[in-house]
Amino acid sequence: xxxxxxxxxxxxxxxxxxxxxxxxxxxxxxxxxxxxxxxxxxxxxxxxxxxxxxxxxxxxxxxxxxxxxxxxxxxxxxxxxxxxxxxxxxxxxxxxxxxxxxxxxxxxxxxxxxxxxxxxxxxxxxxxxxxxxxxxxxxxxxxxxxxxxxxxxxxxxxxxxxxxxxxxxxxxxxxxxxxxxxxxxxxxxxxxxxxxxxxxxxxxxxxxxxxxxxxxxxxxxxxxxxxxxxxxxxxxxxxxxxxxxxxxxxxxxxxxxxxxxxxxxxxxxxxxxxxxxxxxxxxxxxxxxxxxxxxxxxxxxxxxxxxxxxxxxxxxxxxxxxxxxxxxxxxxxxxxxxxxxxxxxxxxxxxxxxxxxxxxxxxxxxxxxxxxxxxxxxxxxxxxxxxxxxxxxxxxxxxxxxxxxxxxxxxxxxxxxxxxxxxxxxxxxxxxxxxxxxxxxxxxxxxxxxxxxxxxxxxxxxxxxxxxxxxxxxxxxxxxxxxxxxxxxxxxxxxxxxxxxxxxxxxxxxxxxxxxxxxxxxxxxxxxxxxxxxxxxxxxxxxxxxxxxxxxxxxxxxxxxxxxxxxxxxxxxxxxxxxxxxxxxxxxxxxxxxxxxxxxxxxxxxxxxxxxxxxxxxxxxxxxxxxxxxxxxxxxxxxxxxxxxxxxxxxxxxxxxxxxxxxxxxxxxxxxxxxxxxxxxxxxxxxxxxxxxxxxxxxxxxxxxxxxxxxxxxxxxxxxxxxxxxxxxxxxxxxxxxxxxxxxxxxxxxxxxxxxxxxxxxxxxxxxxxxxxxxxxxxxx
Ligand code: A3P
Numbered sequence: 001x002x003x004x005x006x007x008x009x010x011x012x013x014x015x016x017x018x019x020x021x022x023x024x025x026x027x028x029x030x031x032x033x034x035x036x037x038x039x040x041x042x043x044x045x046x047x048x049x050x051x052x053x054x055x056x057x058x059x060x061x062x063x064x065x066x067x068x069x070x071x072x073x074x075x076x077x078x079x080x081x082x083x084x085x086x087x088x089x090x091x092x093x094x095x096x097x098x099x100x101x102x103x104x105x106x107x108x109x110x111x112x113x114x115x116x117x118x119x120x121x122x123x124x125x126x127x128x129x130x131x132x133x134x135x136x137x138x139x140x141x142x143x144x145x146x147x148x149x150x151x152x153x154x155x156x157x158x159x160x161x162x163x164x165x166x167x168x169x170x171x172x173x174x175x176x177x178x179x180x181x182x183x184x185x186x187x188x189x190x191x192x193x194x195x196x197x198x199x200x201x202x203x204x205x206x207x208x209x210x211x212x213x214x215x216x217x218x219x220x221x222x223x224x225x226x227x228x229x230x231x232x233x234x235x236x237x238x239x240x241x242x243x244x245x246x247x248x249x250x251x252x253x254x255x256x257x258x259x260x261x262x263x264x265x266x267x268x269x270x271x272x273x274x275x276x277x278x279x280x281x282x283x284x285x286x287x288x289x290x291x292x293x294x295x296x297x298x299x300x301x302x303x304x305x306x307x308x309x310x311x312x313x314x315x316x317x318x319x320x321x322x323x324x325x326x327x328x329x330x331x332x333x334x335x336x337x338x339x340x341x342x343x344x345x346x347x348x349x350x351x352x353x354x355x356x357x358x359x360x361x362x363x364x365x366x367x368x369x370x371x372x373x374x375x376x377x378x379x380x381x382x383x384x385x386x387x388x389x390x391x392x393x394x395x396x397x398x399x400x401x402x403x404x405x406x407x408x409x410x411x412x413x414x415x416x417x418x419x420x421x422x423x424x425x426x427x428x429x430x431x432x433x434x435x436x437x438x439x440x441x442x443x444x445x446x447x448x449x450x451x452x453x454x455x456x457x458x459x460x461x462x463x464x465x466x467x468x469x470x471x472x473x474x475x476x477x478x479x480x481x482x483x484x485x486x487x488x489x490x491x492x493x494x495x496x497x498x499x500x501x502x503x504x505x506x507x508x509x510x511x512x513x514x515x516x517x518x519x520x521x522x523x524x525x526x527x528x529x530x531x532x533x534x535x536x537x538x539x540x541x542x543x544x545x546x547x548x549x550x551x552x553x554x555x556x557x558x559x560x561x562x563x564x565x566x567x568x569x570x571x572x573x574x575x576x577x578x579x580x581x582x583x584x585x586x587x588x589x590x591x592x593x594x595x596x597x598x599x600x601x602x603x604x605x606x607x608x609x610x611x612x613x614x615x616x617x618x619x620x621x622x623x624x625x626x627x628x629x630x631x632x633x634x635x636x637x638x639x640x641x642x643x644x645x646x647x648x649x650x651x652x653x654x655x656x657x658x659x660x661x662x663x664x665x666x667x668x669x670x671x672x673x674x675x676x677x678x679x680x681x682x683x684x685x686x687x688x689x690x691x692x693x694x695x696x697x698x699x700x701x702x703x704x705x706x707x708x709x710x711x712x713x714x715x716x717x718x719x720x721x722x723x724x725x726x727x728x729x730x731x732x733x734x735x736x737x738x739x740x741x742x743x744x745x746x747x748x749x750x751x752x753x754x755x756x757x758x759x760x761x762x763x764x765x766x767x768x769x770x771x772x773x774x775x776x777x778x779x780x781x
Contacts, residue, residue: 092142092173094309096120096302097134099127099149107180108150110289114298119473120310123665127154133162135760138658139753142173145306152179152284156194167280176281176305178298181237182288197243197277200286205234205255206269209293215249217272217283217304220314220453221296230255231269237286238267245276249283249297270297281305296453312472316455319465320442321359322432326366326378327397333374334433339381342432345439346387352446353457359389363397377433389461478584480591481554510572510593512545514580514663515601517732518680518715522688523573525718526701532560532574542574545589546582554592571695581653583662590666597695598667603677604772605654605754606739606747609633612650614736621646630743633750651750657757669765676770684716748779 096115100108108124115122125134127149136143147170149155155177158166170177183202190201207230213223231252239246248268273282283301285294303311325334334342342358349356368375395412432438449455460468470477513519520540524531534540543549544557561572579585580600589596603611613632616624623646624632635647653659663672673694680687685703692700708719710727714735717727727733755776759769769777 092145092175093138094121094306095144096122096146096148096310097144098122098124099147099151099154100124101127101150101154105150107182107288110295111148111150111298114289114295115302115310118299118302118310118312119475120302127151128162132764133165135757136165136169138757142169142175144175145173145309146175146302147177149177149179152181152193155179156196167278171279174307176275176283178283178285178301178305180285180288183235183237183286187237196273197241198246198271198273198284199240200237201240201267202237203234204236204238204267206231206236206238206252206267207255209250209252209269209291211293211297212248212251215247215272216274217249217297217300219300219303219308219311220455221293221300222452222454224451227293232291233287235287236267236269238269239271239284239286240268241271243277245274247272247274249301250293270294272301293452314454314456315458316449317458317460317465317468318353318356318446319359319459319462320438321361321391322438323361324393324397325360325362325381325432326369327363328370328433330369330371330374332433333370334377334381335373336376336380338433338436339377339384341436341439342381343384343387345443349442349446352450353459356457356459357387357389357461359391359462361391361393363393363395365396374433391462479551480588481550481557482591483554510596512579512589512593512596513573513575513599513601515575515577515599515675516677516680517575517728518684519599519601519675519687520575521718521728522684522703522707523691525703525706526692526697528570528697528699529695530562530572532572533562535560538576541576541578543576543578544574545585545592546576546578550584550588557592570697580663581655581659586663586666596667596671598663598672599675599691599694600660600663600672601675601677601680602656602770602773604776605656605751606744607772608654609650609747610739610743612653613646614734615731616646618731618734628740630740630746633743633746654751655754657754657761660758660761664761664765672765674762674765674767674770676768676772678770678772681715748776751776 098108098111098115100111102108103124103126112122112124123134123144134143147155147166155163155166169175181200181202185203187202188200189203190199192199208226208228209231210226211218211221211223215223234255236252238252239248246268248270249272250268250270251266252269254265254267269286271284271286273280273284275281283297283305285298287294289295289298346356346358368378370378446457449457459465513523517540520531523529531540532542535542542557542560544560549556560574576585579589589598602608610629613624613629623642627635627643627646632643632647632650635643637644660672660674673691675687675690684707688701688703688707706719707716708725709715710717710725713725713727713733715727715733717725720726755773759773759777762769762773
């Protein structure tokens with residue numbers, strides 16, 4: 001017994017020494033491993049398979065069961081860690097935030113094209129490497145309803161702070177994320193997506209694609225039999241996981257050339273994260289949008305993740321115009337058999353699209369202008385006239401805008417009309433005669449849509465179709481004037497047309513000021529800057545982009561500017577105070593003048609509100625006469641509507657961050673200059689120096705010499721020859737009592753959040769904060 005105890009003690013002594021050494025060794029190894037892990041994780045975009053602790057399915061086993069064959073019992077998988085919050089639509093704006101790799105990246109443009117085709121609102125941002133996440137909320141309201149990453153790794157590798165910010169936002173507002181993983185030659189063959197129980201295998205070739213019929217996101221996309229054949233490219237990434245949160249959307253088999261796994265295994269090329277892992281729903285694509293099915297699935301993913309908020313109905317209208325059928329040369333026109341085929345195809349299409357009817361455009365003069373055989377085709381078409389819809393062109397196929405003489409135009413139109421009464425029609429015949437590519441295209445298009453989508457095709461005659469179109473997209477009733485589309489030139493008179501064709505730079509070298517008359521006056525003193533002619537109604541302002549004048553068209557706008565031949569100026573400019581806070585001006589201005597420079601001048605929004613109120617009083621506005629400024633700004637919901645309108649006119653334009661943000665969604669920050677209105681009052685020459693620099697004017701004026709302070713007016717004015725001054729009229733720079741203290745305090749509080757937002761925006765734009773803004777921010781501490 002004693003002997004045994006002695007041995008044990010010795011053993012124990014030896015053991016403690018060995019154990020300590022062993023523990024020390026293990027400790028060192030663990031710390032080396034931990035630091036290596038973090039270093040590796042930060043540096044590399046992905047983790048190699050096996051590091052994350054979630055079991056990697058064995059080599060050679062399928063990633064996913066074939067969902068069309070076997071139902072997958074949810075209990076067989078890991079239990080959900082959490083559930084995704086359903087999107088609360090009332091709490092976010094219906095805008096998609098798209099993080100692109102660069103302004104020109106192809107996938108980014110493809111994503112945007114899909115959003116635009118659905119008329120969905122979006123904001124693109126270059127995916128930040130570090131920091132610089134756009135503001136996600138606006139007064140407890142989410143600014144975005146969905147986030148799309150062109151490169152999902154930019155999301156996965158966000159710095160911890162921004163990642164938490166974005167994830168919290170997504171969870172709180174029920175916002176989903178869509179991401180694309182595009183492998184390149186540096187991508188790891190197999191890796192775990194950092195922080196997710198999801199494995200990626202990259203650079204694979206795939207074939208035989210199928211849609212998972214159980215995928216909850218399917219709307220347009222129809223799950224059907226396998227589409228046999230290879231998928232484009234051999235740089236696919238597929239997703240693999242044991243976690244119930246992942247549901248495959250698109251499945252495909254590996255091609256025999258692939259390195260990982262035996263050929264023929266089912267892989268998920270698009271996977272849906274149901275949000276059971278971290279409360280955020282995601283859809284991940286293992287390639288870009290070059291594969292056509294990805295485009296369909298993206299449309300469905302947008303619809304699903306936004307709770308159908310950004311989604312179009314399944315009904316789609318199709319109308320096929322066949323243009324100029326008789327205008328073609330002999331040998332390219334429709335013969336009897338082509339006309340028969342046209343009618344047969346129409347009948348066949350009617351079995352898929354109720355009442356489908358070809359819409360034929362015609363110019364009567366060219367009827368019977370083919371070979372004998374083709375003229376017989378014309379005759380047959382004529383006998384089928386009631387079977388088709390028709391739309392008349394000019395009799396001799398000239399474009400109406402080319403007619404300068406109205407009576408000749410009317411004569412030509414009448415000729416064709418006579419012809420139409422006996423129902424003779426024309427189409428773009430070359431794809432209906434000869435190769436019949438038109439018929440082939442539409443038959444197969446309709447078949448394809450029925451096979452792969454749940455869309456319900458319908459048709460309507462042109463006018464009804466136009467009405468339906470505007471019912472679906474009411475905002476498009478409003479025209480958008482542009483110069484870059486050649487056919488829109490036709491909407492302008494010849495003068496304007498020539499003006500912009502011969503002087504395209506005149507359009508680019510324009511700028512718009514969103515601010516005060518004083519600036520307008522000072523700019524007009526520069527020989528290289530040409531302002532607009534004054535308007536009878538609105539004086540120096542044209543007020544084109546913000547209001548009803550916009551509907552008067554481009555010609556109307558351009559009449560306010562001299563023709564380039566009459567001026568040697570480099571720049572045209574106009575100023576309208578209402579542009580800055582207008583909901584529509586930025587979009588319209590950017591469509592017409594995408595290269596314009598924008599100058600905005602901001603004073604303290606509290607002073608702006610007060611100035612506006614005083615302006616109204618001076619113009620005998622009865623409401624402004626009746627109520628004090630304090631009454632106006634503090635008016636509650638139950639106050640008279642007129643008072644509330646004056647209140648909103650006083651206060652809303654001062655929400656500068658919101659308005660500036662709107663301009664920033666249409667213009668690049670480098671095109672926008674934000675000036676300090678306070679400085680314009682006290683040191684206008686300095687402000688003018690900044691503007692000349694911003695515009696890149698080579699001929700710089702020394703405003704220090706041509707402006708003078710007028711003590712009588714109390715403002716800076718233009719210095720004329722002989723020492724006199726030319727100041728702004730009586731209505732500018734009026735004298736009125738200072739704002740009362742209570743109103744000042746109220747407004748400081750009212751604008752507090754917005755001023756903070758404005759300072760953030762200006763910081764991001766790299767522009768200095770106006771002095772009044774710095775003061776306000778100091779006060780609010
Ligand atoms: P107040 O009249 O409230 O003082 P707008 O042209 O947009 O109506 O702006 C008029 C404001 O421009 C005036 O507001 C005035 O404060 C400001 N301002 C700045 N510089 C000026 C100047 N040199 N002459 C007159 N007003 C000037």
